[in-house]
Amino acid sequence: MESRIKHYNNMLKNREITCTELTEKYLSSIESDNKDLNAYVTVTADAAMEAAKKTDEKISRGEEISLLEGIPMTLKDNISTKGIETTCCSKILEGYKPIYNATVWETLKTQGAVLLGKTNMDEFAMGSSSETSYFGGAANPHNINHVAGGSSGGVASAVGGNIAVYGLGSDTGGSIRQPASFCGIVGLKPTYGAVSRFGLIAYASSFDQIGPITTTVEDSAIVFDAVSAYDKMDSTSQGRKGAPTVDTLKNDIKGMKIGIAREYLEGVRDEVRVCIEKACEVYKSLGAEIVYFDLPALKYALPVYYILACAEASSNLGRYDGIRYGYRTDAYKDVNEMICKTRSEGFGDEVKRRIMLGTYVLSAGYYDAYYKKAQNLRGSIVNAFKNAFKCCDVILAPTVPMTAFEKGNAISDPIETYLTDICTVPVNIAGLPGVSIPCGFGENGLPIGMQLIGNTFCESTILNAAWQYENAVGSEVFRPSQYGIKL
Amino acid sequence: MKYEMVAGFETHIELATNTKIFCSCTTKFGGDPNTHCCPICIGLPGTLPKLNKQVIKYAIMAGLATNCEIANISKMDRKNYCYPDLPKAYQISQYDKPLCEHGYVQLSSGKKIRLTRIHIEEDAGKLIHKRGDTYVDYNRGGVPLIEIVSEPDISSVDEAKEYVERLQQIMRFIGISDCKMQEGSMRCDVNISVRPVGSDKLGTRTEIKNMNSITFIGRAMEYEFQRQVDLIESGGQVEQQTLRYDDVTNTTSSMRGKEDANDYRYFRDPDLVTISVTDEEIDDLRKLIPELPFEKAERYIDEFGMNEKDARNLSKYRRIAEFFEEASDGVKTPKTVANFIIGQIFRRLETEDDKEKFDVAITAQQLKELVMLIDNGKIRNNLAKSTLEKMLDTGKSAGDFISESDMAGMDEGMLNDLCSRAVESNPKAVADYKAGKIKALKSMVGFVMKESRGKADASLAEAKILEILG
Numbered sequence: 022m023e024s025r026i027k028h029y030n031n032m033l034k035n036r037e038i039t040c041t042e043l044t045e046k047y048l049s050s051i052e053s054d055n056k057d058l059n060a061y062v063t064v065t066a067d068a069a070m071e072a073a074k075k076t077d078e079k080i081s082r083g084e085e086i087s088l089l090e091g092i093p094m095t096l097k098d099n100i101s102t103k104g105i106e107t108t109c110c111s112k113i114l115e116g117y118k119p120i121y122n123a124t125v126w127e128t129l130k131t132q133g134a135v136l137l138g139k140t141n142m143d144e145f146a147m148g149s150s151s152e153t154s155y156f157g158g159a160a161n162p163h164n165i166n167h168v169a170g171g172s173s174g175g176v177a178s179a180v181g182g183n184i185a186v187y188g189l190g191s192d193t194g195g196s197i198r199q200p201a202s203f204c205g206i207v208g209l210k211p212t213y214g215a216v217s218r219f220g221l222i223a224y225a226s227s228f229d230q231i232g233p234i235t236t237t238v239e240d241s242a243i244v245f246d247a248v249s250a251y252d253k254m255d256s257t258s259q260g261r262k263g264a265p266t267v268d269t270l271k272n273d274i275k276g277m278k279i280g281i282a283r284e285y286l287e288g289v290r291d292e293v294r295v296c297i298e299k300a301c302e303v304y305k306s307l308g309a310e311i312v313y314f315d316l317p318a319l320k321y322a323l324p325v326y327y328i329l330a331c332a333e334a335s336s337n338l339g340r341y342d343g344i345r346y347g348y349r350t351d352a353y354k355d356v357n358e359m360i361c362k363t364r365s366e367g368f369g370d371e372v373k374r375r376i377m378l379g380t381y382v383l384s385a386g387y388y389d390a391y392y393k394k395a396q397n398l399r400g401s402i403v404n405a406f407k408n409a410f411k412c413c414d415v416i417l418a419p420t421v422p423m424t425a426f427e428k429g430n431a432i433s434d435p436i437e438t439y440l441t442d443i444c445t446v447p448v449n450i451a452g453l454p455g456v457s458i459p460c461g462f463g464e465n466g467l468p469i470g471m472q473l474i475g476n477t478f479c480e481s482t483i484l485n486a487a488w489q490y491e492n493a494v495g496s497e498v499f500r501p502s503q504y505g506i507k508l
Numbered sequence: 509m510k511y512e513m514v515a516g517f518e519t520h521i522e523l524a525t526n527t528k529i530f531c532s533c534t535t536k537f538g539g540d541p542n543t544h545c546c547p548i549c550i551g552l553p554g555t556l557p558k559l560n561k562q563v564i565k566y567a568i569m570a571g572l573a574t575n576c577e578i579a580n581i582s583k584m585d586r587k588n589y590c591y592p593d594l595p596k597a598y599q600i601s602q603y604d605k606p607l608c609e610h611g612y613v614q615l616s617s618g619k620k621i622r623l624t625r626i627h628i629e630e631d632a633g634k635l636i637h638k639r640g641d642t643y644v645d646y647n648r649g650g651v652p653l654i655e656i657v658s659e660p661d662i663s664s665v666d667e668a669k670e671y672v673e674r675l676q677q678i679m680r681f682i683g684i685s686d687c688k689m690q691e692g693s694m695r696c697d698v699n700i701s702v703r704p705v706g707s708d709k710l711g712t713r714t715e716i717k718n719m720n721s722i723t724f725i726g727r728a729m730e731y732e733f734q735r736q737v738d739l740i741e742s743g744g745q746v747e748q749q750t751l752r753y754d755d756v757t758n759t760t761s762s763m764r765g766k767e768d769a770n771d772y773r774y775f776r777d778p779d780l781v782t783i784s785v786t787d788e789e790i791d792d793l794r795k796l797i798p799e800l801p802f803e804k805a806e807r808y809i810d811e812f813g814m815n816e817k818d819a820r821n822l823s824k825y826r827r828i829a830e831f832f833e834e835a836s837d838g839v840k841t842p843k844t845v846a847n848f849i850i851g852q853i854f855r856r857l858e859t860e861d862d863k864e865k866f867d868v869a870i871t872a873q874q875l876k877e878l879v880m881l882i883d884n885g886k887i888r889n890n891l892a893k894s895t896l897e898k899m900l901d902t903g904k905s906a907g908d909f910i911s912e913s914d915m916a917g918m919d920e921g922m923l924n925d926l927c928s929r930a931v932e933s934n935p936k937a938v939a940d941y942k943a944g945k946i947k948a949l950k951s952m953v954g955f956v957m958k959e960s961r962g963k964a965d966a967s968l969a970e971a972k973i974l975e976i977l978g
Contacts, residue, residue, distance in 0.1 A: 101554040114553070121547045123554060222553040227778035255556050256781050333778060336588050339597025340551050344644070356592055356642065383588075383773035392775060 024239035025186055030088050032508070033080060040080070040091035044073035044135050046506045047093040051137060051184045054504045057165050060178035060185075062098055062156045063106050064138035069093065072135045079133075088243055090133030095185040097173050098139040099146055100231065101220035102126055105136075109222050110154035111144045113367030114347045123220020124255070125189055125231050125248045132247060137185055141175025144369045145338065146196055146224040148172050149438050150431035153371040158428060161204055162501045163467050167425040170200030176234045177204040183505025187235040187244055191221055193228045194326050195420075195445025198457035201234055202420035202470025205459040205499035207487070208234045209241040212477045213452030214259040216245075217252030223337040225330035228449040236500065238458060238488040242266040245480060262478040269481045270488045275308030277486060280413030282316035285444055289422035296461035296469045297419055303493050304417070309486075312413050318405035319447055321398045326446040327439060328382050328395040334372075335379030341367065374435065399450055406451045410476040415486050419444050420470035424463035444472070454480045458487050459499040468499055510705045511737045514713075515668055515698055515729065516660035519675060520653050521685045522631065522693040523566045529630045529652035530557030530600065537691055541636070541645035549650035551595035556779045559584070563652040564607065564783060566684040567628045568793050570654055571608025573678050573800060574623055578790050582607050584628075584780045588773045592644050593633040601629035601655075603774040607783070613658075613678070614802065615670050622659040629653050648692075660699065660710065665726045665733075672696060672722055677801045680864065681826045689720045696720075700729060701746065702736045711736070712746040716753050716760055728753040732760050804829055812842040818850055827866035834872035840883040848875060852896055869903035878906040890962035923956075923964055927972040930955040941977065949973065 032038045048066050055061050076091035096102065099109045101119040108114040122130065130136070141159040143151050151174025152158035159174040161167040162182035169178035173190025177200030180188050190197040192210035201208025209232045216231045223229060233244035246267055251260035281301065286294050301311050343349035343363030350362035368376070382391035409416060421441060431438045448455040453474055460471040475483040528535055531548035548555045571578050585603035606627035612620040631653050633646035656675065662668050676687040676694060687694040696719045701711035716732060719725045731753075736746050750769075751760040799807075804823035808814045814822075823829045832849055836842035857863045878896060881887045887895075887910060895909045902908075930952040931938060940948035949970065956969040 099554075101552075107553075109553075117553070119547075119552065119554070121552070121555075219556050220554040223779075225778075254558060256558055256779065257556075332775060336586050336598050336773070336775070339588060339590060340553070340595060342590065342592070342597065344592055345550065345595065346552070360590065380773065383775055385771045385773075388773075 023237070024243065025236050026088060026092055026240045026243050029092055029186060029508070030086070030090075033076070033086065033091050036080065038508070040073040040076040040135065041070065043091070043508075044069050044093050044137075046508070047137055047184060047186075050504070050506045054182055054184050058160045058162060058169075058178045058182050058184065058504065059157055060140050060159050060169070060175045060182065061095070061138045062108070062110060062141050062154075062175065065105055065136055068105070069135050069137050072133065076133050076135070087132050089129060089247055091135060092186050093135045093137050094129070095137050095140045095176060095179050095188040096126060097142050097176050097188065097190045099142060099191055099222040099224075100126055100189060101222065102136070102139065105139065107139065107222065108155070109145045110142050110156055111368065111372065112155045112348055113341045113364070115155075117347045119220070121220065124217035124252045126220065128248055128250070129189075140173075140179050140185075140188060142190075143172035143174070143196075144372050145222070145334070146172040146191060146193055146229075147334070147371050147375050148431070149195070149199060149441055150426055150428075151175060151178075151200070152428070152432050153369055155369065160428075161425045161467065162504050163205060163425075164465075167427055167467060168203065168431065170203035170421075170425060171431075172196040172200075173208075173234060174200045177201055177206060177208070180204070180234050180236060181206050182501065183236075187233055187240055189231055189244070189248070190234050191224075191229055191231050192445075192449065193224050193230075193330060194442050194449050197232045197234055198420050198445050198455055198470070198472055199442070201457045202459070202472075203425035203468065205468030205470075205501075206234060206236050207238055207241045207456065207458050208232065209245055209456045209480070209484070210448060210454060211245060211249060211480055212454045213449075214257050215249045215261055215454070215478065215480065217248075217250070217255040217258045219252055219254040219258075223333075225333040226337060227333060228326075228330055230449070238456070238484055238491050239267065239270060241456065242270050242484045242488075245484075249480075259478075261480065263481060266481040266484045269485050271492075272485050273308070274304075274486055274489050277309040277415070278413040279304050279309050279311050279486065280409060280416045281311060281313050282319065282409065282416060282418065283313065284316050284319040285416075285418035288443070289419045290463075292461075292463045293419045293422060293469050297417065297471055300417060300460050300471055300490065303490055304486075307489055307493060314409060314412060316405055316409060318398075318402045322402060322447045322450055323439065323443055325395045325398045325402065325450055326442070327378070328391050329399060329450075331375045331379030332383050332392050333379070335376045335383065338368075338372065338376055343367070371432070371435065402447060403451045406447070406453060406476075414475075415479075415483050416474040418472050418474060420457040420472040421445070424465060424467035424469055448472075448474055453477060454483055456483050456487050458491060460490075460494070509741075511702045511733075511740075512705045513663055513665075513700065513729070513733050514660045514703060514710060515662040515700045517656070517658045517662065517668070517671065518697040518699070519656040519658075519672070520631075520695045520697075521570075521656065521675075521679055521687060523563055523652040523654060524683070524685050525560060525562045525566065525652055527560060528650035529560050529563050529628070530650055533650065535651045537693070539647050541643065542647060544647040545649070549595075550646050557600060557777070559780055559783070560652065563628055564785065565793060566652075567607050567626060567654050568785065568790060569682050569684055569797060570656070570679060571611060571626050572790070572794050572797050573682050574608075574611040574613055574626070574656070574675075576608035576611030576623060576626060578608055578785065579605060580785055580787070581605070582783045584777045584783070585774050586777045587629075589770050591632070592642070593635055593646075593649070595633070595646060595649060599630055599632065600777055600780070602627035613671060613674050615667060615674065616802070619661075619667070621661045621667070621671050624657040624659055626654050626656050629655060660701070660713075665729050668698070668729055669722050669726055672725060674802070677824060681800055682797055683826070686864075689722065692720060694720075696725060698725060698729060700732050700736070702733060702740065712748050714746065714749055714751050714760075716751045717763060719753060721755075724753060724755050727755070727758055728760060731758055735760065798826070801829070808846075812836075812846070814843060814846055818846055821850055821854070822846055825863045825866060828863060831866060831868075831872045831875075835875040835879070837876070839876060839879045841879070844879050844882060845875065848879070848892075848896055852893065853900065856900060868900060870899050874899060874905050881906060881910070888962050888965070890957060894962075922960075923968060923972060926956045926959050926964065927969055927976060929959070930973060931976050938977065
C-alpha cells in the first residue's frame with residue numbers, strides 16, 4: 022500500500038500540485054467535514070498557508086524538498102505550539118498560548134511541515150473516547166455515531182477521515198494505538214525515551230510518549246524516523262537506536278518469531294480473536310513462526326497503570342492554579358479560594374477523579390499499600406516482557422478487545438471503560454514500542470486493530486512485521502471514503 | 509528543676525552556580541521581578557527539568573567538607589504542596605536517597621554536631637505584598653539549594669551560633685556559596701525542645717522557620733527555650749508546631765499546628781534520571797577541598813606559635829588566610845606578618861563582607877618584602893609599620909618609601925651619640941627618672957627612636973641611657 026506522504030511528496034516534486042493548492046484542499050475539507058468529525062479544536066489556516074507558500078517558493082527555485090516538507094498534518098492539542106492555543110481540551114487551559122515549541126514540533130516545523138491545526142483529545146489525555154474533551158468528542162470517520170477513540174481521538178479522526186495526512190498523538194496507556202485501531206489506521210507508540218517529551222503537556226510522565234498516527238505503516242516509519250532523536254531538554258530521552266526504520270521496513274520476515282501471549286486473548290470479543298488468529302495465518306504464510314507463551318504478570322497491568330499514572334497525574338496537574346495562565350475563576354476572597362474554585366470549575370469529572378485517586382495512593386498511610394506495591398509490580402511486568410523477548414521477536418496482540426464504542430457509552434461507566442485499556446497499558450508500563458494496524462472489521466462494520474509489540478528500541482522490527490502484514494493483506498479497504506480529500 | 513535545650517538545624521544554602529538547578533537562567537540576586545525566568549523555571553506546561561551538574565559537584569563538596577559519606581547512587585523526588593510561589597505545585601528535592609549522609613561539624617570545644625544528611629533541591633519564588641495585592645516574583649525559583657539537616661545535638665545558644673558560623677565559614681571556604689544570611693542565601697529552621705537536665709528523653713519540639721541572622725537565631729532560641737520551660741513548669745505541655753519569629757517583639761508565634769502539617773506525597777520525579785557518581789569523581793572533588801579554617805587555625809598555633817584568637821581571625825576568611833600564608837612563606841617570623849595583617853590591614857576592612865572580599869592595595873609578595881627587611885635587620889618595626897600604611901594607601905612597594913640610608917643600619921658610635929643627646933636635651937626627664945619615675949626613661953628612648961627614624965634598637969638604647977645616667 023502506497024505511503025500517503027510519499028504520494029504527496031512526489032506530486033509536489035513533480036509539480037502536479039502546488040503545496041498551496043494541497044493545503045487549501047485540506048483546509049476546505051476541514052471546513053466541510055470537521056462539523057461531523059469534530060477532529061480539530063483549532064484550525065491554523067493562515068499559518069498553514071504561509072508555510073505552504075514557503076515550500077512552493079522552494080520548489081519553484083528548484084531546491085530539493087524533504088519527505089515531510091509541505092505535507093499538511095496535525096498535532097494533538099497537548100503538544101505545545103508557540104503562539105497557538107494548546108489547551109489539552111480542558112477549560113483550565115482556555116486561551117493558553119505557549120511561548121515555546123515542543124521539540125517534536127520544532128523538528129517538524131524546521132523540516133517544512135504544514136500544521137493545519139490542533140486536534141481533539143480527552144481532557145489531559147485522560148479517557149478512551151475523546152469524550153472527556155471540553156469541546157465534545159471526536160467522531161469515528163467510519164460511523165459518526167461511534168467515537169474515534171482516545172485519548173488521541175482527534176488525530177485519529179482527522180487522519181482516518183483524511184483531513185490531515187498524518188498527525189502526532191501521545192500514548193500514555195494506549196492513546197495512540199486505541200484510536201488508530203478504532204479508526205482503521207496505523208498508530209505507533211515508540212519506546213519510552215525514543216521521542217522527546219519536551220513540550221508535551223504531561224499526564225503521567227513515566228508513561229507518556231509521542232508517536233505518529235498515519236494511514237500506512239511506511240508513513241509511521243517516516244514520521245517516527247523524523248522525530249526520534251535525543252533531546253538534551255528531556256533527560257529521559259535517548260533517541261532512536263540504530264538505522265532509520267524505513268531502511269529495514271520491507272525486509273523479509275522469514276524465520277521471525279511472532280509470540281502470542283495467551284493472556285492477551287482472554288476476555289476479548291470473538292470477532293477480535295478471530296482477526297488475530299487470521300493474522301497468525303498471514304504471518305505463517307510469510308514464513309514467520311508463531312510461538313505461544315504465558316504472561317501471567319499481565320493480570321496486574323490495569324491496577325498498576327491506574328495507580329501509577331494517576332499518582333503522577335495528581336502531581337503534574339497541581340500547577341493549574343489560575344495564577345499564571347489559563348482559566349481563572351471570576352470571584353474569590355483570597356488566594357486559596359481562587360485556586361480551589363479555579364480547579365473545581367476548570368477541570369472535568371474524569372480529570373478530577375484521577376487527581377483524587379492519585380492523591381489518595383500517594384498519601385501517608387496508603388503509599389506502601391498502593392503506590393509502592395504498584396511500583397514493585399511494574400518491575401515484575403518489565404521483567405516478564407524481558408523474558409518473553411528471549412523466545413520471540415515481536416508479540417502479536419489485539420489492540421482493543423472490541424470495536425469503537427457508541428457515543429456516550431464510555432463516559433457513562435468509567436470502570437468498564439478503564440477495563441478496555443487492558444491490551445494497551447502493558448506496553449506503557451514496560452516502556453516498550455507497540456504499533457497498531459488494522460486487521461479486520463467487526464459485525465458493526467467498524468475496524469478491528471492488532472498490535473505488534475517489540476523489545477525496547479526495536480521499532481524497526483515491529484514496523485517491519487507490520488509492513489509485511491499490510492503489504493500481504495492490503496489496507497486500502499480501511500479508508501472510509503466519504504470524508505477528506507481524494508487525490 | 510533545671511532544663512536543658514535540645515536543638516537541631518535545617519539549614520538551606522543557595523549554591524553559587526552561574527545558572528539555576530534545572531534550566532540555564534541566571535542565579536543572580538535581585539533583578540526586576542520575573543526577569544530571570546524561562547518556561548522551565550516558571551513550570552509552564554510541557555517543560556522538563558534538566559539537572560545542572562555543577563549543583564551535584566557543589567553539594568558533594570559540601571558533604572566532603574563536613575565529613576559526610578557520599579552516595580554513588582541518588583535520585584530526585586517531588587515534594588508536593590500548593591503555594592503561589594511554587595509554580596509546579598511541587599518542589600524537586602531529594603527524599604530517601606540524599607546525596608550526602610552521616611557527617612558532622614566539629615565545634616571549638618571538640619563537640620561534634622552530627623549531620624543527618626545534605627540534599628539538593630530547588631528554591632521557590634517570592635511573594636511581594638504591595639498596595640493590598642500580592643505579586644509573585646519567580647526570579648529565585650529554581651536557584652539551587654542544599655539543605656543541611658543536623659541531629660538534635662545542639663544544647664545551647666552558643667553552640668547554635670558557633671554551628672551556624674562554622675557552616676558558613678566552611679561553605680564560603682570551599683567556594684560553593686556566599687552564605688549571606690541577609691540576602692537569604694543562607695536560612696535556618698531551628699527545631700527546639702527542652703528536657704530536664706540529665707534526662708535522655710526528647711521533649712516535644714517546635715520548629716522556628718526561616719531565621720536569617722545569627723543574632724536573631726540566638727534571641728529566638730532563648731525566647732523559645734524559656735517559653736517551653738515556663739509552659740512545662742506551669743503544668744502545661746509543649747505543642748508540636750511551626751513557629752515564626754518576630755524580631756521586633758522578640759517573640760515566636762504559631763504558623764501552623766501538627767494537624768495542619770502538609771502531607772507532601774513524596775515520590776520519585778519521573779522526569780529526571782538516576783544520579784550516579786563514581787568514586788573517582790568523588791576523589792577528584794575531594795582534591796578541590798582546601799584546608800578548612802579550623803584546621804588552619806590549629807596549624808597556625810602549632811607551627812607559628814600564634815595565639816588562638818589571632819589564628820582564628822587569620823583563618824576565618826579564605827582570601828585572608830591565603831594572603832597570610834603567601835606573605836609568610838619563607839620569612840623568619842610569620843608572627844610579624846600576622847601582626848601586620850591583624851593590626852593594620854584589618855583596620856581597613858570594617859565589615860564581614862570587606863574581609864570576605866579582602867580588597868587591599870598590596871599583594872602578599874609586597875608585604876613579604878617588607879617583612880624580609882625586618883628579618884634581615886635592615887629596618888626596624890616602627891619604620892615598617894609606617895611604611896606599610898603608605899603602601900596600603902598607594903599600592904606601592906616598600907622600596908618606594910624607604911631610602912638607602914634608612915636601611916644602612918646604626919653603628920654603636922651613632923647610638924652612643926644619640927643617647928647622650930637624649931640625656932642632655934631632656935633635663936626634666938632625667939630629673940623625673942632620678943626622682944623615681946621609671947616611665948621618664950621611656951621618653952628618652954622615644955627621643956632616640958625618633959631621631960634615628962626608627963632605626964635604633966630600643967632595648968639597646970635603653971641600656972645605653974641607663975649607663976649614662978649611672
